[in-house]
Amino acid sequence: MINPLHIATFLSLHKTRHFTRTAEDLNMTQPGVTLHLQRLERELDVSLFARRGKTMELTPDGETFLRFARKQQKAEKELRDSLGEDSPFCGECRITCSGSMATRLYPALLQLQEHHRELRISLEAAPDATAVDLIKKNLMDLGLITSFIEDPQINITRIGHEELCLALPAHHTGVWADLLSLGYIDHPNGAHYASQVLEKNYPREFSGFADLPQKGYINQLSQILLPVSEGLGFTVLPESTVDLFPDQKRICKASLAVPCRETLYLITKKHRPLPNRYQLIRSCIDSLLSSGTAAPRETNR
Amino acid sequence: MINPLHIATFLSLHKTRHFTRTAEDLNMTQPGVTLHLQRLERELDVSLFARRGKTMELTPDGETFLRFARKQQKAEKELRDSLGEDSPFCGECRITCSGSMATRLYPALLQLQEHHRELRISLEAAPDATAVDLIKKNLMDLGLITSFIEDPQINITRIGHEELCLALPAHHTGVWADLLSLGYIDHPNGAHYASQVLEKNYPREFSGFADLPQKGYINQLSQILLPVSEGLGFTVLPESTVDLFPDQKRICKASLAVPCRETLYLITKKHRPLPNRYQLIRSCIDSLLSSGTAAPRETNR
DNA sequence: GATTTATCATAACAATATTTTATCAAATTA
DNA sequence: TAATTTGATAAAATATTGTTATGATAAATC
Missing domain, CATH: 3.40.190.290 (D-Maltodextrin-Binding Protein; domain 2)
Structure with a gap:
């Protein structure tokens, strides 16, 4: 099962293209970010980012996963919005x-x-x-x-x-x-x-x-x-x-x-x-x- | 963020309507099942099952969550199917x-x-x-x-x-x-x-x-x-x-x-x-x- | 209606997983 | 080429999770 924390890290990583900045973004340390991505990639058995030295960009699988990640986050947000609320109208x-x-x-x-x-x-x-x-x-x-x-x-x-x-x-x-x-x-x-x-x-x-x-x-x-x-x-x-x-x-x-x-x-x-x-x-x-x-x-x- | 293990437990619980049998189903102990559900309900701040003594049934929020849970599982399965594969056709x-x-x-x-x-x-x-x-x-x-x-x-x-x-x-x-x-x-x-x-x-x-x-x-x-x-x-x-x-x-x-x-x-x-x-x-x-x-x-x- | 049985909840404990600190290696930049 | 930035790794600390033991409550049985 995919750890949702990994998804969040992945998304921030895609946004910043930067491990250190992602760590700041998510209030964690840089090695934590590295581990998140490693685990996610091992869990899915694909590489999501093509890392050549300093630069990184999504692989085709990474693009597929990006679509999935966004969908998941949207779905969860919608769930939370709809739960608990009890509008009379x-x-x-x-x-x-x-x-x-x-x-x-x-x-x-x-x-x-x-x-x-x-x-x-x-x-x-x-x-x-x-x-x-x-x-x-x-x-x-x-x-x-x-x-x-x-x-x-x-x-x-x-x-x-x-x-x-x-x-x-x-x-x-x-x-x-x-x-x-x-x-x-x-x-x-x-x-x-x-x-x-x-x-x-x-x-x-x-x-x-x-x-x-x-x-x-x-x-x-x-x-x-x-x-x-x-x-x-x-x-x-x-x-x-x-x-x-x-x-x-x-x-x-x-x-x-x-x-x-x-x-x-x-x-x-x-x-x-x-x-x-x-x-x-x-x-x-x-x-x-x-x-x-x-x-x-x-x-x- | 919703723990996917909790989702799995929830789904089994909905299927069996039974904590003990869910524990067997998922290779865990019964208190573990209890914890999963408790955490999930606390995380979402709603009750998913109305438990009256022995019987349990979904609340309206539980039904909403059930739809969400099934959707998530399906999405993840589809992701795993599509990742890594590289058909020439x-x-x-x-x-x-x-x-x-x-x-x-x-x-x-x-x-x-x-x-x-x-x-x-x-x-x-x-x-x-x-x-x-x-x-x-x-x-x-x-x-x-x-x-x-x-x-x-x-x-x-x-x-x-x-x-x-x-x-x-x-x-x-x-x-x-x-x-x-x-x-x-x-x-x-x-x-x-x-x-x-x-x-x-x-x-x-x-x-x-x-x-x-x-x-x-x-x-x-x-x-x-x-x-x-x-x-x-x-x-x-x-x-x-x-x-x-x-x-x-x-x-x-x-x-x-x-x-x-x-x-x-x-x-x-x-x-x-x-x-x-x-x-x-x-x-x-x-x-x-x-x-x-x-x-x-x-x-x- | 009392006793037994089954089932879920709780608490203390053990195991596991996660995150961090410290450090290293590699790559970019000056 | 040296300095600096950035990501990877290993060991340790911490947090989380799951388990065992046990208790409470509801259903079932006598």
């Missing part, structure tokens, strides 16, 4: 959450990034279990999940909720017989969402997700409502997702006797303090959630 | 010569490069004095010049010659009165070339370059013959340059009573052995010069 922010939450969150995050150009937003849409795993493995720093978990490695806090919404083709009312005849458009969280909403609002009629007639399945969040808008079935989704569907005329939300909301949890890795830049992210999420649930339409004027 | 070949020689030489060198794709040809057209300077400063390795110089830092050998050629507009003969009425098209080597040729072939008439009527000046080698082809003047150039002019019908070479040739010298830096790859270059130049002067037209069939 720059660096990578790695966030994972559900697809529906991602759709809602991403525009706000990008807006944030526009104000702080040195921020880098990485958003990974993933099911809750995967999200937890990503946090555990330090592949992501912040997670938003909808199920409460207890894990010794995870910090979890309630930060808001998402209203669940029974989405129907336009002009449908949401009576049970209607739902049955329409059938369910399933998606990755479909069973969980449907069970929650239907159990509470149709306690006598709903006998389990398995008994619900299925009309299709799609795992592309932005496309789940397409079959609904075509009158091919109904589904259950977070309200924010339904609100984002472009063709609002062709769908409608059933009014639920018992509203259902999913609690949103923010998770982080325990004993891994979040870098300062995540404060921006936190407040971004917070304001999104409060405005989003209290007055979902306000943002559209 | 790859690497940069830095050659400097006159513009006319460059025009002649470059196609041949490119052909060479096509056969040896790992060769890199750098050709710098420069006047003799500059060429010598480039060689002295190790900015170029091989030079072709037309004037003999004596310099304690320079090796110089005769390797061939270039025929000088009096270039006229088509249908001119080259009698002295004709030359006078045409006038001279000057270029960077114009004075030197003209003096040589005219002195020997018009010893009585020619009284010095200053007395020759000037009709223009251009330092773009490929364009010097343009005014000649338009009938605007005559000039003196190496024969190879004249032969490369595309519009041969509109120019002609005067037949000289006393042929003039410029000796070509190859120069290198003294005490700086040429890398093996220059053998290819040498033979390329040699064959070009022999075919070029012995039978200049042969290459065109």
Whole structure:
């Protein structure tokens, strides 16, 4: 392995072309300089300087090494600059959450990034279990999940909720017989969402997700409502997702006797303090959630 | 400065997640590993691993350092690979010569490069004095010049010659009165070339370059013959340059009573052995010069 | 939940490596 | 050619590094 002190000596030597002056430059004695260069050359098994008496100049290998030495020094300097510093306005922010939450969150995050150009937003849409795993493995720093978990490695806090919404083709009312005849458009969280909403609002009629007639399945969040808008079935989704569907005329939300909301949890890795830049992210999420649930339409004027 | 041994220990530690096993891995004792990490963390003033009891995992700074460490190791490996090796078929070949020689030489060198794709040809057209300077400063390795110089830092050998050629507009003969009425098209080597040729072939008439009527000046080698082809003047150039002019019908070479040739010298830096790859270059130049002067037209069939 | 085992941290010591002082040899300069 | 500058070498001093012995703490086992 190359001794970095040797590199420094080499660079000074190249600058001064002088052993004695290099010694002064680096606060050492002249024999020390000689030894440094000797060891470096022996370590690499090449000669770096062609020394003819008093004059010295780089050999081709010396030129190669010079490029290497400069690169190394630059790299180390950059490392030291980047380590330890914890700017609240720059660096990578790695966030994972559900697809529906991602759709809602991403525009706000990008807006944030526009104000702080040195921020880098990485958003990974993933099911809750995967999200937890990503946090555990330090592949992501912040997670938003909808199920409460207890894990010794995870910090979890309630930060808001998402209203669940029974989405129907336009002009449908949401009576049970209607739902049955329409059938369910399933998606990755479909069973969980449907069970929650239907159990509470149709306690006598709903006998389990398995008994619900299925009309299709799609795992592309932005496309789940397409079959609904075509009158091919109904589904259950977070309200924010339904609100984002472009063709609002062709769908409608059933009014639920018992509203259902999913609690949103923010998770982080325990004993891994979040870098300062995540404060921006936190407040971004917070304001999104409060405005989003209290007055979902306000943002559209 | 970062101790490279510490980097190695860090990397093994990241791989094994185990101090004892790292010690075995690197043939050292466990306390040694502990010290390495401690020193590294103190040197950088950050903690690289979050250690909670038995488990350890990288901190964000640790991840940054990991990227750095891998980069460093790769860089050092590449350095060691590239040092010392002296393949006859790859690497940069830095050659400097006159513009006319460059025009002649470059196609041949490119052909060479096509056969040896790992060769890199750098050709710098420069006047003799500059060429010598480039060689002295190790900015170029091989030079072709037309004037003999004596310099304690320079090796110089005769390797061939270039025929000088009096270039006229088509249908001119080259009698002295004709030359006078045409006038001279000057270029960077114009004075030197003209003096040589005219002195020997018009010893009585020619009284010095200053007395020759000037009709223009251009330092773009490929364009010097343009005014000649338009009938605007005559000039003196190496024969190879004249032969490369595309519009041969509109120019002609005067037949000289006393042929003039410029000796070509190859120069290198003294005490700086040429890398093996220059053998290819040498033979390329040699064959070009022999075919070029012995039978200049042969290459065109 | 106590005991055992495994693992990392610490301290004193030993080994190693580095740097310096003193000196010499060679090359440049006067 | 002598004087001076400059780099190389050898021995000694110093600093650094790594090791052995041991202790503390966390995980594993009974």
